[in-house]
Amino acid sequence: xxxxxxxxxxxxxxxxxxxxxxxxxxxxxxxxxxxxxxxxxxxxxxxxxxxxxxxxxxxxxxxxxxxxxxxxxxxxxxxxxxxxxxxxxxxxxxxxxxxxxxxxxxxxxxxxxxxxxxxxxxxxxxxxxxxxxxxxxxxxxxxxxxxxxxxxxxxxxxxxxxxxxxxxxxxxxxxxxxxxxxxxxxxxxxxxxxxxxxxxxxxxxxxxxxxxxxxxxxxxxxxxxxxxxxxxxxxxxxxxxxxxxxxxxxxxxxxxxxxxxxxxxxxxxxxxxxxxxxxxxxxxxxxxxxxxxxxxxxxxxxxxxxxxxxxxxxxxxxxxxxxxxxxxxxxxxxxxxxxxxxxxxxxxxxxxxxxxxxxxxxxxxxxxxxxxxxxxxxxxxxxxxxxxxxxxxxxxxxxxx
Amino acid sequence: xxxxxxxxxxxxxxxxxxxxxxxxxxxxxxxxxxxxxxxxxxxxxxxxxxxxxxxxxxxxxxxxxxxxxxxxxxxxxxxxxxxxxxxxxxxxxxxxxxxxxxxxxxxxxxxxxxxxxxxxxxxxxxxxxxxxxxxxxxxxxxxxxxxxxxxxxxxxxxxxxxxxxxxxxxxxxxxxxxxxxxxxxxxxxxxxxxxxxxxxxxxxxxxxxxxxxxxxxxxxxxxxxxxxxxxxxxxxxxxxxxxxxxxxxxxxxxxxxxxxxxxxxxxxxxxxxxxxxxxxxxxxxxxxxxxxxxxxxxxxxxxxxxxxxxxxxxxxxxxxxxxxxxxxxxxxxxxxxxxxxxxxxxxxxxxxxxxxxxxxxxxxxxxxxxxxx
Numbered sequence: 001x002x003x004x005x006x007x008x009x010x011x012x013x014x015x016x017x018x019x020x021x022x023x024x025x026x027x028x029x030x031x032x033x034x035x036x037x038x039x040x041x042x043x044x045x046x047x048x049x050x051x052x053x054x055x056x057x058x059x060x061x062x063x064x065x066x067x068x069x070x071x072x073x074x075x076x077x078x079x080x081x082x083x084x085x086x087x088x089x090x091x092x093x094x095x096x097x098x099x100x101x102x103x104x105x106x107x108x109x110x111x112x113x114x115x116x117x118x119x120x121x122x123x124x125x126x127x128x129x130x131x132x133x134x135x136x137x138x139x140x141x142x143x144x145x146x147x148x149x150x151x152x153x154x155x156x157x158x159x160x161x162x163x164x165x166x167x168x169x170x171x172x173x174x175x176x177x178x179x180x181x182x183x184x185x186x187x188x189x190x191x192x193x194x195x196x197x198x199x200x201x202x203x204x205x206x207x208x209x210x211x212x213x214x215x216x217x218x219x220x221x222x223x224x225x226x227x228x229x230x231x232x233x234x235x236x237x238x239x240x241x242x243x244x245x246x247x248x249x250x251x252x253x254x255x256x257x258x259x260x261x262x263x264x265x266x267x268x269x270x271x272x273x274x275x276x277x278x279x280x281x282x283x284x285x286x287x288x289x290x291x292x293x294x295x296x297x298x299x300x301x302x303x304x305x306x307x308x309x310x311x312x313x314x315x316x317x318x319x320x321x322x323x324x325x326x327x328x329x330x331x332x333x334x335x336x337x338x339x340x341x342x343x344x345x346x347x348x349x350x351x352x353x354x355x356x357x358x359x360x361x362x363x364x365x366x367x368x369x370x371x372x373x374x375x376x377x378x379x380x381x382x383x384x385x386x387x388x389x390x391x392x393x394x395x396x397x398x399x400x401x
Numbered sequence: 402x403x404x405x406x407x408x409x410x411x412x413x414x415x416x417x418x419x420x421x422x423x424x425x426x427x428x429x430x431x432x433x434x435x436x437x438x439x440x441x442x443x444x445x446x447x448x449x450x451x452x453x454x455x456x457x458x459x460x461x462x463x464x465x466x467x468x469x470x471x472x473x474x475x476x477x478x479x480x481x482x483x484x485x486x487x488x489x490x491x492x493x494x495x496x497x498x499x500x501x502x503x504x505x506x507x508x509x510x511x512x513x514x515x516x517x518x519x520x521x522x523x524x525x526x527x528x529x530x531x532x533x534x535x536x537x538x539x540x541x542x543x544x545x546x547x548x549x550x551x552x553x554x555x556x557x558x559x560x561x562x563x564x565x566x567x568x569x570x571x572x573x574x575x576x577x578x579x580x581x582x583x584x585x586x587x588x589x590x591x592x593x594x595x596x597x598x599x600x601x602x603x604x605x606x607x608x609x610x611x612x613x614x615x616x617x618x619x620x621x622x623x624x625x626x627x628x629x630x631x632x633x634x635x636x637x638x639x640x641x642x643x644x645x646x647x648x649x650x651x652x653x654x655x656x657x658x659x660x661x662x663x664x665x666x667x668x669x670x671x672x673x674x675x676x677x678x679x680x681x682x683x684x685x686x687x688x689x690x691x692x693x694x695x696x697x698x699x700x701x702x703x704x705x706x707x708x709x710x711x712x713x714x715x716x717x718x719x720x721x722x723x724x725x726x727x728x729x730x731x732x733x734x735x736x737x738x739x740x741x742x743x744x745x746x747x748x749x750x751x752x753x754x755x756x757x758x759x760x761x762x763x764x765x766x767x768x769x770x771x772x773x774x
Contacts (some may be wrong), residue, residue, distance in 0.1 A: 034596040035435045041600070048627045055626045126433045128442040132449060142754035144707040145719060146714075151743050183710035220406030347714055354614055367622040374615050375607070382610040 016398075025042070026264040059365070067364045068093075074359055076351035078267045096356025097377060103270065103352065104339040104381075106123050107277040111338060114278065115285025120315075122290050133286065146344055148280055153272035153348050171331040174251055180271060183250040190244040197240030198233070205229040269350035273342065281338045288334060292327035293319060324396050332389030336382050341379075353377060457530055458464075459742070474735040477530050482737040487591035502555060502613060506566050509543045513573070521760065523767065536577055543570075550658050559637040562719035565749075567637070571644055571709040571719065576702050583652025586683065589654065601653070608650035613708050617643040621715045640712045648705050655697040659690035692768070700762035703754050710750075721746065738756015
């Protein structure tokens with residue numbers, strides 16, 4: 001016996017007598033409104049393209065990306081690739097992109113470390129520690145990032161002494177108006193031995209950890225894996241280099257005339273941008289971490305202490321793995337924000353993608369093309385970060401049995 | 402197989418717990434639960450004391466309080482240069498708005514403040530009328546009063562506006578424009594019509610994927626090209642268009658969160674009683690969804706308020722830009738002018754943003770009455 005319940009999909013509902021007037025048919029209405037939307041859009045595009053063409057002819061310009069191969073004629077204060085004012089516009093934008101990526105990657109690494117630390121500190125039972133973390137978060141995140149960049153730039157980095165009387169750290173790192181100058185490592189032949197030893201140490205640690213886990217499963221004994229491995233990992237490249245006859249030379253900065261020669265320089269603009277980005281983004285990451293940890297139910301930490309886990313082990317083995325599932329998605333959007341915020345470099349003149357794009361536009365007048373390139377590049381950076389974080393998220397997801 | 406990690410012999414007896422009652426134990430639990438933690442307390446306390454003392458010394462003890470010009474601030478060892486702030490305070494609020502016409506922005510501030518207070522304080526009635534006033538009538542009144550040129554009011558060009566006035570205009574225009582646009586975009590993104598959905602999703606994701614600076618840059622260089630030849634839109638208007646589109650995309654995601662929080666039964670029930678799509682949204686779904694996202698709206702207003710400082714990069718004299726441009730005034734340029742200006746600026750932004758975030762938390766607590774441990 002079959003009964004037509006409202007849920008059975010096989011039988012269509014009976015049409016009302018006389019049918020629905022076509023005017024009220026949701027299907028026809030749907031098509032009609034979409035056609036209207038498309039028509040409006042096409043009309044808008046038509047008007048905009050017409051206007052733009054008229055404007056461009058008035059300005060004696062035409063649309064095209066040929067200008068990218070022309071000489072740029074402006075300098076960038078710092079670049080990861082060979083760049084001079086005779087390089088092309090395309091190369092200028094590429095150098096800017098590399099600078100953006102450099103700042104974003106360094107910023108993400110340090111902001112994550114500080115953010116996790118502060119987030120855990122804010123939940124500490126110690127009132128002073130928790131209070132200091134709260135004070136830091138509430139002070140920093142309520143002030144615009146742009147202002148903070150300027151404050152770091154003007155209040156901390158500008159009053160630094162000139163090159164002549166730079167602050168020096170052991171005579172190898174110099175701090176002055178020109179920025180931070182550090183020794184630059186030069187690897188000679190045979191330097192691969194250091195890398196080889198490092199890889200060997202990492203593989204060894206992995207095997208050691210597996211063995212320690214097996215031992216714990218069988219006997220319940222806990223081996224202090226990291227206490228033993230971390231010094232070995234840190235020391236291994238040096239051992240490798242020493243065995244290969246130390247094929248490593250440092251290019252030390254030296255004061256020559258009015259500037260340093262040799263070494264590698266972090267320009268003050270980049271230092272200001274990076275410090276401000278890290279300090280600002282860390283507050284948001286800390287809040288994300290705090291809410292993630294708080295989202296793990298109390299029963300979990302109570303159960304861990306009932307089992308006799310110390311506070312640290314409870315955090316590391318029980319709380320953090322569960323909190324990570326809550327933390328990662330908002331963390332991903334904080335990383336995206338940091339990458340996008342690095343475009344504020346333009347305010348202090350650090351040559352990132354936005355700065356290079358803006359300068360290219362000023363010189364060549366190719367507004368549409370430049371904006372198009374900027375948007376495509378920033379979008380792909382965002383998509384790349386989002387894809388990476390999605391992959392990471394799927395790895396950290398709860399494995400349900 | 403036997404479980405080898407189950408104990409067979411007794412563990413050594415732990416010492417009896419130290420007392421957990423009394424002032425001393427409480428103090429220890431709060432400030433030094435472990436020796437390492439106690440060390441942390443000490444280090445942080447010393448650092449905080451040093452930081453607070455240095456700021457206090459700079460801002461109060463060594464500060465210059467009255468001066469006709471920069472001379473006292475240039476003296477070695479001088480702290481904050483407060484006379485600079487005093488001399489510039491009115492310019493920071495109104496920009497270059499003609500002095501004899503400043504009653505007009507004052508009325509706008511007053512009307513906006515009263516209406517906003519009425520909207521934000523839960524006890525005040527007539528929320529609907531108030532919202533109608535704030536989102537429809539107030540922008541028109543503010544526009545007419547500030548620009549002038551009508552009803553016998555003298556015309557004031559936007560190049561004369563500045564300071565906090567412009568910062569608030571950009572932030573409030575952003576939020577007022579983004580709310581309806583954001584709601585439409587959020588509805589579009591959840592629509593069943595593929596064309597509408599694709600367009601809305603595309604717009605939201607593209608705008609959210611690029612920095613605000615790029616959007617402002619686009620608005621300032623491309624917007625004029627899109628207009629019929631010969632029309633060059635106002636600089637402030639270009640920035641407002643950029644900010645409006647940018648915040649609409651973010652608002653759309655906030656609203657979408659609220660829409661997703663509404664149980665499906667609400668939609669089904671409204672359709673069952675025969676409501677059309679728009680009446681369902683207007684009468685049943687939106688009132689519930691918008692209430693849920695009030696904290697989200699306040700939060701996005703906070704970040705919008707901070708982001709308004711970016712319009713200074715495209716050459717608009719908002720609060721940030723006007724304070725900074727004051728540093729070069731020959732009468733006041735001194736060693737401490739910049740520090741004082743940035744300090745005051747940070748304080749102003751902080752007071753605004755912190756009070757808004759407190760308000761957002763207050764609303765969140767009011768809406769969330771569930772049991773918490």
